[in-house]
Amino acid sequence: MNIYTIDLSFQSHKDTIACFLLEINNELALIESGPDSTFEQLTAAIADLGFDYRNIKKVFLTHIHLDHAGGAWRFADHGATIYVHPLGAKHMENPEKLYNSAKRIYQDDMERLWGAMNPIANDQIVSVENGESFEIGDKKIVGWHTPGHAIHHIAWQIDEKLWTGDVAGVKIKNGPVVPPCPPPDINIEQWFESIDIINNLPVNELYLTHFGIIKNKEAHLEKLKLILEDWKNWMYPYFEANTAAEEIIPEFIKYCNANLIKNGLNAEEIACYESANPAFMSVGGLLRYWKIKTTVS
DSSP: OEEEEEEOOGGGOTTSOEEEEEEETTEEEEEOOOOGGGHHHHHHHHHHTTOOGGGOOEEEOSOOSHHHHTTHHHHHTTTOEEEEOHHHHHHHHSTHHHHHHHHHHHGGGHHHHHOOOOOOOGGGEEEOOTTOEEEETTEEEEEEEOOSSOTTOEEEEETTEEEEETTTOBOOTTSOOBOOOOSSOOOHHHHHHHHHHHHHSSOOEEEETTTEEEOOHHHHHHHHHHHHHHHHHHHHHHHHTTOOHHHHHHHHHHHHHHHHHHTTOOHHHHHHHHHHSOHHHHHHHHHHHHHHHHHHO
């Protein structure tokens, strides 16, 4: 099995969004499609590796957020089957609601950041149940439901390797791991349970979409738990005081950047983190988490 980590150079930032091309017994598969806006970078990189992207007939998505799944329709247009969580399948078949929701957030930057998102035919979408496996060449790929970051999240396992999407956090180069917390699905208790699932799987390498390979699984996931708990607790006083998100965002950016600076990151590296995990999105997600939690309580 050959695994190629492809850097999509999202918004000209290196090590920010990855796709993973698998070559197994002359069969090609892709884990993550990236956004439609990086499709040309992706296909050029695939060509540089000596392959034709039109020969990729299986695309495995960790979840349906646009930075992970926005370009999947391009591969479906060339005959690929798209594997996705059951709760995400309907949005692949009819992406209008998902796309318009993102457009309300990004407005005039929508096309520049994410490109288009077209429907995928129902018969090209496979809804993946927890623990369900599929063949790529002579290997089995197993999908594990891992909610917390999103209710429609799957981590994909082949042998002792696990592609974790966002559930194992964002870690760029030598920076710290941080938890992407966009609305509307953040559930920190479920996220901790998913981290435990990953810890209990017989895997020793985590492939992060943002960005690269983690080999010290237990230490990495423990740090993720700590920072996720820290972010949750940091946000609560603002939620309790009913502070507007617009007022919280600059304070949260300062808070996050201080942690990155403490870990030795320079301005360019901090910009990569912001591109992969925008702070304003986590403010919205954490406020919504507390709203739901206190309502239920």
